[in-house]
Protein backbone atom coordinates (compact mmCIF):
# COMPACT_ATOMS: atom_id res chain seq x y z
CA UNK A 1 0.00 0.00 0.00
CA UNK A 2 1.25 3.51 -0.75
CA UNK A 3 -0.21 6.96 -0.02
CA UNK A 4 1.12 10.51 -0.08
CA UNK A 5 0.11 10.91 3.58
CA UNK A 6 -0.91 8.58 6.41
CA UNK A 7 -2.76 10.13 9.35
CA UNK A 8 -2.54 8.12 12.58
CA UNK A 9 -5.65 8.72 14.71
CA UNK A 10 -9.13 9.91 13.72
CA UNK A 11 -9.72 12.45 16.50
CA UNK A 12 -10.33 16.14 15.74
CA UNK A 13 -6.66 16.69 14.76
CA UNK A 14 -6.50 13.69 12.42
CA UNK A 15 -9.84 14.19 10.67
CA UNK A 16 -9.13 17.89 10.10
CA UNK A 17 -5.65 17.20 8.69
CA UNK A 18 -7.02 14.40 6.47
CA UNK A 19 -9.80 16.64 5.15
CA UNK A 20 -7.49 19.49 4.14
CA UNK A 21 -4.84 17.16 2.66
CA UNK A 22 -7.42 15.31 0.55
CA UNK A 23 -8.99 18.58 -0.53
CA UNK A 24 -5.52 19.73 -1.66
CA UNK A 25 -5.26 16.71 -3.97
CA UNK A 26 -3.13 14.37 -1.88
CA UNK A 27 -3.84 10.68 -1.46
CA UNK A 28 -4.57 10.20 2.24
CA UNK A 29 -5.19 7.24 4.50
CA UNK A 30 -6.45 7.85 8.05
CA UNK A 31 -5.97 4.98 10.51
CA UNK A 32 -8.08 4.67 13.68
CA UNK A 33 -7.45 1.93 16.20
CA UNK A 34 -10.94 2.07 17.69
CA UNK A 35 -13.85 0.42 15.87
CA UNK A 36 -16.13 3.43 16.29
CA UNK A 37 -14.74 6.94 15.64
CA UNK A 38 -15.38 9.26 18.61
CA UNK A 39 -16.40 6.49 20.95
CA UNK A 40 -16.01 5.90 23.85
CA UNK A 41 -16.22 9.61 24.66
CA UNK A 42 -13.48 11.05 26.87
CA UNK A 43 -14.47 14.71 27.00
CA UNK A 44 -16.38 17.39 28.93
CA UNK A 45 -17.82 18.33 25.51
CA UNK A 46 -17.42 22.09 25.86
CA UNK A 47 -16.10 24.10 22.91
CA UNK A 48 -15.87 27.79 22.11
CA UNK A 49 -17.45 29.25 18.96
CA UNK A 50 -14.95 31.69 17.46
CA UNK A 51 -12.64 29.20 15.69
CA UNK A 52 -15.30 27.12 13.89
CA UNK A 53 -15.55 29.43 10.85
CA UNK A 54 -11.78 29.28 10.31
CA UNK A 55 -12.12 25.51 10.02
CA UNK A 56 -15.18 25.54 7.76
CA UNK A 57 -17.29 23.92 10.48
CA UNK A 58 -20.97 24.89 10.63
CA UNK A 59 -22.65 24.17 13.98
CA UNK A 60 -25.32 21.57 13.48
CA UNK A 61 -28.12 19.97 15.50
CA UNK A 62 -26.41 16.70 14.65
CA UNK A 63 -23.76 17.41 17.30
CA UNK A 64 -24.66 20.60 19.22
CA UNK A 65 -26.61 19.84 22.40
CA UNK A 66 -26.74 23.27 23.95
CA UNK A 67 -25.50 26.80 23.25
CA UNK A 68 -24.46 28.84 26.29
CA UNK A 69 -24.16 32.58 26.86
CA UNK A 70 -21.05 32.31 29.00
CA UNK A 71 -19.39 30.88 32.08
CA UNK A 72 -19.84 31.31 35.80
CA UNK A 73 -16.66 31.16 37.85
CA UNK A 74 -17.30 30.08 41.43
CA UNK A 75 -15.07 30.50 44.47
CA UNK A 76 -14.52 27.51 46.76
CA UNK A 77 -17.52 28.40 48.98
CA UNK A 78 -19.87 27.83 46.04
CA UNK A 79 -21.87 30.93 47.03
CA UNK A 80 -19.89 33.56 45.20
CA UNK A 81 -19.44 33.72 41.44
CA UNK A 82 -18.80 36.02 38.50
CA UNK A 83 -20.31 35.64 35.04
CA UNK A 84 -18.10 35.92 31.99
CA UNK A 85 -19.35 36.12 28.41
CA UNK A 86 -18.56 33.19 26.08
CA UNK A 87 -16.15 35.28 24.03
CA UNK A 88 -13.99 35.94 27.11
CA UNK A 89 -14.31 32.62 28.85
CA UNK A 90 -11.74 30.41 27.08
CA UNK A 91 -11.82 27.50 24.70
CA UNK A 92 -14.43 25.33 26.41
CA UNK A 93 -17.28 27.86 26.49
CA UNK A 94 -19.80 28.33 23.67
CA UNK A 95 -21.42 25.03 22.77
CA UNK A 96 -21.88 21.81 24.70
CA UNK A 97 -21.65 19.09 22.10
CA UNK A 98 -22.14 15.37 21.58
CA UNK A 99 -18.46 14.58 21.17
CA UNK A 100 -18.86 11.19 19.48
CA UNK A 101 -21.14 12.73 16.86
CA UNK A 102 -18.78 15.71 16.41
CA UNK A 103 -15.81 13.42 15.79
CA UNK A 104 -17.85 11.42 13.27
CA UNK A 105 -18.93 14.66 11.57
CA UNK A 106 -15.27 15.69 11.18
CA UNK A 107 -14.35 12.23 9.87
CA UNK A 108 -17.27 12.40 7.39
CA UNK A 109 -15.90 15.68 6.06
CA UNK A 110 -12.50 13.99 5.56
CA UNK A 111 -14.16 11.06 3.77
CA UNK A 112 -16.22 13.39 1.56
CA UNK A 113 -13.03 15.25 0.61
CA UNK A 114 -11.57 11.95 -0.61
CA UNK A 115 -9.54 10.58 2.32
CA UNK A 116 -9.53 6.82 2.82
CA UNK A 117 -10.33 5.71 6.37
CA UNK A 118 -9.64 2.41 8.12
CA UNK A 119 -11.18 1.85 11.55
CA UNK A 120 -10.12 -0.90 13.96
CA UNK A 121 -6.70 -0.57 12.35
CA UNK A 122 -3.97 0.42 14.83
CA UNK A 123 -0.60 1.73 13.76
CA UNK A 124 1.90 -0.42 15.65
CA UNK A 125 5.24 1.01 14.55
CA UNK A 126 6.94 3.64 12.42
CA UNK A 127 8.91 2.68 9.31
CA UNK A 128 12.08 4.76 9.41
CA UNK A 129 15.15 4.92 7.17
CA UNK A 130 18.12 7.24 7.02
CA UNK A 131 15.94 9.92 5.43
CA UNK A 132 13.33 9.93 8.22
CA UNK A 133 9.86 8.42 8.52
CA UNK A 134 8.76 6.64 5.33
CA UNK A 135 5.67 4.78 6.47
CA UNK A 136 3.54 3.09 9.07
CA UNK A 137 3.33 -0.50 10.17
CA UNK A 138 -0.32 -1.23 10.88
CA UNK A 139 -2.42 -4.20 11.95
CA UNK A 140 -4.87 -4.54 9.09
CA UNK A 141 -7.40 -7.24 9.90
CA UNK A 142 -5.34 -10.04 11.40
CA UNK A 143 -2.02 -9.25 9.75
CA UNK A 144 0.74 -6.63 9.85
CA UNK A 145 1.10 -4.45 6.78
CA UNK A 146 3.62 -1.83 5.73
CA UNK A 147 1.99 1.34 4.41
CA UNK A 148 4.53 3.52 2.64
CA UNK A 149 4.09 7.29 2.34
CA UNK A 150 5.87 10.64 2.07
CA UNK A 151 4.39 12.06 5.28
CA UNK A 152 2.97 10.61 8.48
CA UNK A 153 0.87 12.87 10.72
CA UNK A 154 0.94 11.64 14.32
CA UNK A 155 -2.53 12.64 15.54
CA UNK A 156 -2.68 9.88 18.13
CA UNK A 157 -3.71 11.94 21.13
CA UNK A 158 -2.51 12.47 24.71
CA UNK A 159 -1.09 8.95 24.98
CA UNK A 160 0.70 9.35 21.64
CA UNK A 161 3.33 6.73 20.87
CA UNK A 162 4.01 7.19 17.19
CA UNK A 163 6.61 9.98 17.52
CA UNK A 164 8.53 7.88 20.07
CA UNK A 165 8.44 4.85 17.76
CA UNK A 166 9.94 7.09 15.08
CA UNK A 167 12.81 7.97 17.43
CA UNK A 168 11.71 11.43 18.54
CA UNK A 169 12.64 11.86 22.17
CA UNK A 170 10.53 14.01 24.46
CA UNK A 171 10.75 14.42 28.18
CA UNK A 172 8.27 12.50 30.26
CA UNK A 173 5.68 14.88 31.66
CA UNK A 174 6.12 15.63 35.38
CA UNK A 175 2.99 14.96 37.50
CA UNK A 176 2.40 18.72 37.80
CA UNK A 177 1.88 18.85 34.02
CA UNK A 178 -0.84 16.20 34.07
CA UNK A 179 -4.44 16.30 35.17
CA UNK A 180 -6.56 13.30 35.97
CA UNK A 181 -10.20 13.82 34.99
CA UNK A 182 -13.43 12.08 35.92
CA UNK A 183 -16.92 12.98 34.76
CA UNK A 184 -20.50 11.77 35.10
CA UNK A 185 -23.20 12.54 32.58
CA UNK A 186 -26.04 13.09 35.01
CA UNK A 187 -29.70 12.80 34.07
CA UNK A 188 -32.52 14.29 36.16
CA UNK A 189 -30.66 17.34 37.47
CA UNK A 190 -31.56 20.99 37.32
CA UNK A 191 -29.13 23.71 36.29
CA UNK A 192 -29.05 26.99 34.36
CA UNK A 193 -28.61 25.93 30.73
CA UNK A 194 -27.32 29.38 29.77
CA UNK A 195 -24.04 28.94 31.61
CA UNK A 196 -21.26 26.44 32.06
CA UNK A 197 -19.98 26.51 35.64
CA UNK A 198 -16.40 26.23 36.89
CA UNK A 199 -15.66 25.73 40.61
CA UNK A 200 -12.14 26.45 41.83
CA UNK A 201 -10.23 25.84 45.06
CA UNK A 202 -9.26 22.91 47.26
CA UNK A 203 -12.47 21.14 46.16
CA UNK A 204 -10.40 20.29 43.03
CA UNK A 205 -6.66 20.71 43.82
CA UNK A 206 -4.78 22.23 40.88
CA UNK A 207 -7.84 21.96 38.64
CA UNK A 208 -11.56 22.59 38.84
CA UNK A 209 -15.02 21.06 38.93
CA UNK A 210 -17.25 21.74 35.93
CA UNK A 211 -20.97 21.57 35.21
CA UNK A 212 -21.64 21.65 31.46
CA UNK A 213 -25.41 21.64 30.78
CA UNK A 214 -26.54 19.48 27.89
CA UNK A 215 -30.16 18.88 26.91
CA UNK A 216 -32.93 19.69 29.44
CA UNK A 217 -32.34 17.90 32.76
CA UNK A 218 -28.88 16.68 31.81
CA UNK A 219 -25.30 17.88 32.39
CA UNK A 220 -21.72 16.70 32.32
CA UNK A 221 -20.43 17.10 35.86
CA UNK A 222 -16.72 16.49 36.13
CA UNK A 223 -13.50 17.16 37.95
CA UNK A 224 -9.89 17.59 36.95
CA UNK A 225 -7.21 17.33 39.64
CA UNK A 226 -3.51 17.96 39.15
CA UNK A 227 -1.54 14.74 39.56
CA UNK A 228 1.03 16.44 41.80
CA UNK A 229 -1.75 17.38 44.22
CA UNK A 230 -4.00 14.35 44.13
CA UNK A 231 -3.73 10.90 45.62
CA UNK A 232 -5.31 7.76 44.17
CA UNK A 233 -9.11 7.86 44.16
CA UNK A 234 -9.16 11.52 45.21
CA UNK A 235 -10.90 12.80 42.05
CA UNK A 236 -13.85 10.46 42.60
CA UNK A 237 -14.10 11.24 46.31
CA UNK A 238 -14.10 15.01 45.69
CA UNK A 239 -16.54 14.86 42.78
CA UNK A 240 -18.97 12.57 44.62
CA UNK A 241 -18.88 14.83 47.65
CA UNK A 242 -19.46 17.97 45.51
CA UNK A 243 -22.49 16.34 43.85
CA UNK A 244 -23.87 15.16 47.21
CA UNK A 245 -23.61 18.67 48.69
CA UNK A 246 -25.39 20.23 45.71
CA UNK A 247 -29.17 19.58 45.88
CA UNK A 248 -29.68 20.50 42.20
CA UNK A 249 -27.28 17.74 41.16
CA UNK A 250 -27.62 15.11 43.86
CA UNK A 251 -30.90 13.80 42.39
CA UNK A 252 -29.10 13.06 39.13
CA UNK A 253 -28.51 9.56 37.87
CA UNK A 254 -25.31 8.76 35.99
CA UNK A 255 -25.86 7.52 32.44
CA UNK A 256 -22.19 7.67 31.49
CA UNK A 257 -18.84 7.79 33.28
CA UNK A 258 -15.82 9.26 31.54
CA UNK A 259 -12.22 9.31 32.74
CA UNK A 260 -8.90 10.20 31.21
CA UNK A 261 -5.69 12.14 31.37
CA UNK A 262 -5.04 15.64 30.10
CA UNK A 263 -1.67 17.32 29.62
CA UNK A 264 -1.36 20.80 31.11
CA UNK A 265 2.19 21.31 29.90
CA UNK A 266 4.14 23.59 27.62
CA UNK A 267 4.09 22.79 23.89
CA UNK A 268 6.11 19.67 23.02
CA UNK A 269 9.80 20.41 22.43
CA UNK A 270 9.96 19.07 18.85
CA UNK A 271 7.02 18.82 16.51
CA UNK A 272 8.60 17.34 13.42
CA UNK A 273 11.32 15.24 11.84
CA UNK A 274 11.70 14.45 8.12
CA UNK A 275 8.46 12.81 7.00
CA UNK A 276 6.68 13.23 10.38
CA UNK A 277 4.50 15.99 11.86
CA UNK A 278 3.15 15.74 15.42
CA UNK A 279 -0.33 17.28 15.77
CA UNK A 280 -3.03 18.06 18.38
CA UNK A 281 -2.79 16.51 21.85
CA UNK A 282 0.23 14.51 20.68
CA UNK A 283 2.00 17.88 20.32
CA UNK A 284 0.78 18.89 23.82
CA UNK A 285 -1.50 21.62 22.51
CA UNK A 286 -4.15 21.34 25.23
CA UNK A 287 -4.60 24.73 26.91
CA UNK A 288 -2.77 24.28 30.25
CA UNK A 289 -5.20 26.54 32.09
CA UNK A 290 -8.57 25.27 30.88
CA UNK A 291 -7.71 21.72 29.77
CA UNK A 292 -9.55 22.36 26.49
CA UNK A 293 -7.86 20.92 23.42
CA UNK A 294 -10.43 20.32 20.66
CA UNK A 295 -10.04 23.69 18.93
CA UNK A 296 -6.23 23.59 19.06
CA UNK A 297 -6.24 20.02 17.74
CA UNK A 298 -8.36 21.02 14.74
CA UNK A 299 -6.38 24.21 14.06
CA UNK A 300 -3.04 22.38 14.22
CA UNK A 301 -4.45 19.66 11.93
CA UNK A 302 -5.26 22.29 9.35
CA UNK A 303 -1.82 23.90 9.80
CA UNK A 304 -0.10 20.55 9.26
CA UNK A 305 -2.04 19.91 6.05
CA UNK A 306 -1.40 23.41 4.72
CA UNK A 307 2.33 23.12 5.44
CA UNK A 308 2.58 19.89 3.45
CA UNK A 309 0.57 21.40 0.61
CA UNK A 310 2.96 24.38 0.59
CA UNK A 311 6.13 22.30 0.45
CA UNK A 312 6.36 18.65 -0.51
CA UNK A 313 9.91 18.67 0.90
CA UNK A 314 9.83 16.29 3.86
CA UNK A 315 12.02 18.47 6.07
CA UNK A 316 10.80 21.89 5.00
CA UNK A 317 7.09 21.09 5.40
CA UNK A 318 7.71 20.04 9.02
CA UNK A 319 9.66 23.21 9.73
CA UNK A 320 6.88 25.41 8.26
CA UNK A 321 4.36 23.56 10.43
CA UNK A 322 6.46 23.86 13.59
CA UNK A 323 7.03 27.60 13.03
CA UNK A 324 3.31 28.23 12.52
CA UNK A 325 2.27 26.25 15.59
CA UNK A 326 4.82 27.98 17.77
CA UNK A 327 3.83 31.41 16.45
CA UNK A 328 0.17 30.84 17.23
CA UNK A 329 0.23 28.76 20.39
CA UNK A 330 3.53 29.12 22.23
CA UNK A 331 3.00 32.49 23.96
CA UNK A 332 -0.63 31.96 25.10
CA UNK A 333 0.31 28.43 26.11
CA UNK A 334 3.23 29.64 28.22
CA UNK A 335 0.99 32.27 29.84
CA UNK A 336 -1.62 29.60 30.63
CA UNK A 337 1.08 27.28 32.00
CA UNK A 338 2.36 29.95 34.43
CA UNK A 339 -1.18 30.76 35.55
CA UNK A 340 -1.85 27.07 36.13
CA UNK A 341 1.33 26.81 38.22
CA UNK A 342 0.27 29.80 40.35
CA UNK A 343 -3.29 28.60 40.73
CA UNK A 344 -1.96 25.39 42.31
CA UNK A 345 -0.43 27.39 45.15
CA UNK A 346 -3.15 29.91 46.06
CA UNK A 347 -5.29 29.53 49.16
CA UNK A 348 -9.08 29.15 49.08
CA UNK A 349 -9.31 32.48 50.86
CA UNK A 350 -7.44 34.28 48.08
CA UNK A 351 -9.51 32.63 45.32
CA UNK A 352 -12.68 33.70 47.11
CA UNK A 353 -11.29 37.25 47.47
CA UNK A 354 -10.37 37.39 43.76
CA UNK A 355 -13.87 36.28 42.73
CA UNK A 356 -15.23 38.96 45.07
CA UNK A 357 -12.94 41.62 43.66
CA UNK A 358 -13.78 40.75 40.08
CA UNK A 359 -17.30 42.06 40.75
CA UNK A 360 -15.85 45.54 41.06
CA UNK A 361 -13.64 45.69 37.94
CA UNK A 362 -14.50 45.90 34.25
CA UNK A 363 -13.79 42.35 33.04
CA UNK A 364 -13.16 43.57 29.50
CA UNK A 365 -10.34 45.94 30.40
CA UNK A 366 -9.03 45.33 33.95
CA UNK A 367 -5.29 45.16 34.58
CA UNK A 368 -3.65 42.77 37.09
CA UNK A 369 -2.77 45.82 39.23
CA UNK A 370 -6.43 46.90 39.33
CA UNK A 371 -7.36 43.42 40.51
CA UNK A 372 -4.63 43.40 43.16
CA UNK A 373 -5.82 46.78 44.42
CA UNK A 374 -9.41 45.58 44.57
CA UNK A 375 -8.43 42.45 46.56
CA UNK A 376 -6.12 44.43 48.85
CA UNK A 377 -8.79 47.01 49.64
CA UNK A 378 -11.24 44.39 50.94
CA UNK A 379 -8.79 41.82 52.37
CA UNK A 380 -5.58 43.56 53.51
CA UNK A 381 -4.65 40.39 55.43
CA UNK A 382 -4.06 38.67 52.07
CA UNK A 383 -1.48 41.21 50.89
CA UNK A 384 1.48 38.98 51.77
CA UNK A 385 0.07 36.09 49.71
CA UNK A 386 -0.81 38.41 46.83
CA UNK A 387 2.78 39.75 46.75
CA UNK A 388 4.10 36.19 46.45
CA UNK A 389 2.00 35.50 43.35
CA UNK A 390 1.80 38.86 41.64
Ligand code: FAD
Nearest residue numbers: 009011012013033043044045046123157260280281293294
Ligand atom coordinates in the same frame (compact mmCIF):
# COMPACT_ATOMS: atom_id res chain seq x y z
P1 FAD B 1 -7.75 12.51 20.33
O1 FAD B 1 -9.10 13.09 20.30
O2 FAD B 1 -7.31 11.81 21.57
O3 FAD B 1 -7.66 11.51 19.10
C1 FAD B 1 -6.59 10.61 18.96
C2 FAD B 1 -7.10 9.42 18.18
O4 FAD B 1 -6.00 8.58 17.83
C3 FAD B 1 -8.05 8.54 19.00
O5 FAD B 1 -9.22 8.31 18.27
C4 FAD B 1 -7.25 7.25 19.23
O6 FAD B 1 -8.07 6.11 19.31
C5 FAD B 1 -6.39 7.23 17.99
N1 FAD B 1 -5.14 6.46 18.14
C6 FAD B 1 -4.27 6.49 19.18
N2 FAD B 1 -3.23 5.67 18.93
C7 FAD B 1 -3.46 5.11 17.71
C8 FAD B 1 -2.75 4.16 16.92
N3 FAD B 1 -1.59 3.62 17.34
N4 FAD B 1 -3.26 3.80 15.73
C9 FAD B 1 -4.45 4.34 15.28
N5 FAD B 1 -5.17 5.22 16.00
C10 FAD B 1 -4.68 5.61 17.19
N6 FAD B 1 -11.25 19.56 25.26
C11 FAD B 1 -12.12 20.56 25.01
O7 FAD B 1 -11.87 21.38 24.09
N7 FAD B 1 -13.27 20.68 25.73
C12 FAD B 1 -13.60 19.84 26.75
O8 FAD B 1 -14.64 19.98 27.37
C13 FAD B 1 -12.68 18.79 27.06
N8 FAD B 1 -12.93 17.92 28.06
C14 FAD B 1 -12.10 16.87 28.28
C15 FAD B 1 -12.42 15.95 29.30
C16 FAD B 1 -11.63 14.83 29.50
C17 FAD B 1 -12.02 13.82 30.57
C18 FAD B 1 -10.47 14.63 28.69
C19 FAD B 1 -9.61 13.40 28.88
C20 FAD B 1 -10.12 15.54 27.71
C21 FAD B 1 -10.93 16.67 27.49
N9 FAD B 1 -10.64 17.61 26.50
C22 FAD B 1 -11.51 18.66 26.25
C23 FAD B 1 -9.45 17.50 25.65
C24 FAD B 1 -9.83 16.98 24.26
O9 FAD B 1 -10.56 15.79 24.38
C25 FAD B 1 -8.56 16.75 23.42
O10 FAD B 1 -7.78 17.92 23.46
C26 FAD B 1 -8.89 16.41 21.96
O11 FAD B 1 -9.57 15.18 21.89
C27 FAD B 1 -7.60 16.32 21.15
O12 FAD B 1 -7.83 15.82 19.86
P2 FAD B 1 -6.73 14.93 19.13
O13 FAD B 1 -7.29 14.61 17.79
O14 FAD B 1 -5.40 15.55 19.23
O15 FAD B 1 -6.63 13.59 20.01
